[in-house]
Amino acid sequence: MILEMEGVSRKRDGRWVLKEIDWRVEKGDHWVLYGLNGSGKTSLLELINAYLFPTEGTVRVLGMEFGKTYLAERLRSQIGFVSSSVAHKLRPDDNAYEVVLSGAFSSIGLYEDTTEEIDRKGVDILRELGCLDYANRNFHTLSQGERQRVLIGRALMADPSLLILDEPTNGLDFIAREELLDSVARIARRPDGPTILYVTHHVEEILPEFNKTLLLKEGRVFDAGHTSDLISSECLSGFFGLPVAVDWQEGRPSLTKKQAEVSRK
C-alpha cells in the first residue's frame, strides 16, 4: 500500500477545503490527480507530504500513519516531489549535476560528501533524462523544460517509492512538454520504479501509463477509478457541469467544449 486516506477532511481559515476523502493508492498503479483551480489538489499533496495534517480522518503514506509519531522527515525522504516550490528554493549557484546529487540527501544544496556510487548514479540519471549536455550549467540559466528534467532527476536520486509530479509541464511548449512526458512514461514503465502521482489541469497530459484517476471537485472526490472510465465525455460533462467531448487518439485524451445545440421547434 502506497497511500490510504479514510474520511479525510481539512479545514483552513475556518473553511473546509477537503471533505471526506477516501482514497487508496496501490503499488503498480500510476495516478492522475485532476481538478480545477481551488479544488484542493495542493492541500491534498500537503497532506501526503505531512506539511498539513487532517482535521478529521486518517492518512497513511508508505506504511506510516500520521499523528501517531512525528515521521515527516523519514516520510519525505521516500517521496520524490517535483513542484515549482522546490525549484524556487534551490541555491542559485548550483549546477544541474549538483542539483541532481542533492536529491540523494533530500537537501537543498550539496553539503555532504558524495560517494563514487552516488556520483555515478547522478550521471546515469542525467543520461536517462537526456540532461547530460547541460549538466555543468547553472540551474537558473536552464530553460523551463531543462529545469523540470533536472528536478525529476533530483527526485529520483533517493529511489523514492512515490514520485509526485505537480503540474510539471507548466510553462512548456508543445515539444518540451511531449519530451518531458516521454521521460515520465519511461519512469512509469520501470519495473522497479516509483508509483507516480501526476497532478494536472490538462487531460491532454494523461499518459497511457496513468491507469488510475482521481477527479477532485470542490474538496471532494467526484470520482476515482480507471482512467479510461473517468476520462470520458459523460463523466467529465458531469464533473464540469457543462457538455464536453473527450476524444482518444494514440492512447491520449483531448477535451473540447461542446457547442450548445440550437434547434427550431
Ligand SMILES: Nc1ncnc2c1ncn2[C@@H]1O[C@H](COP(=O)(O)OP(=O)(O)OP(=O)(O)O)[C@@H](O)[C@H]1O
Ligand atoms: N494557506 C491557506 N490558508 C487558507 N486557505 C487556503 C490556503 N491554501 C489554500 N487555501 C484554500 O483552499 C482551497 C483549495 O486550494 P488548493 O490550493 O489546495 O487548490 P488547488 O486545486 O491546488 O488549486 P490550483 O489548481 O489553483 O493550484 C482554496 O479555496 C484555497 O483558497
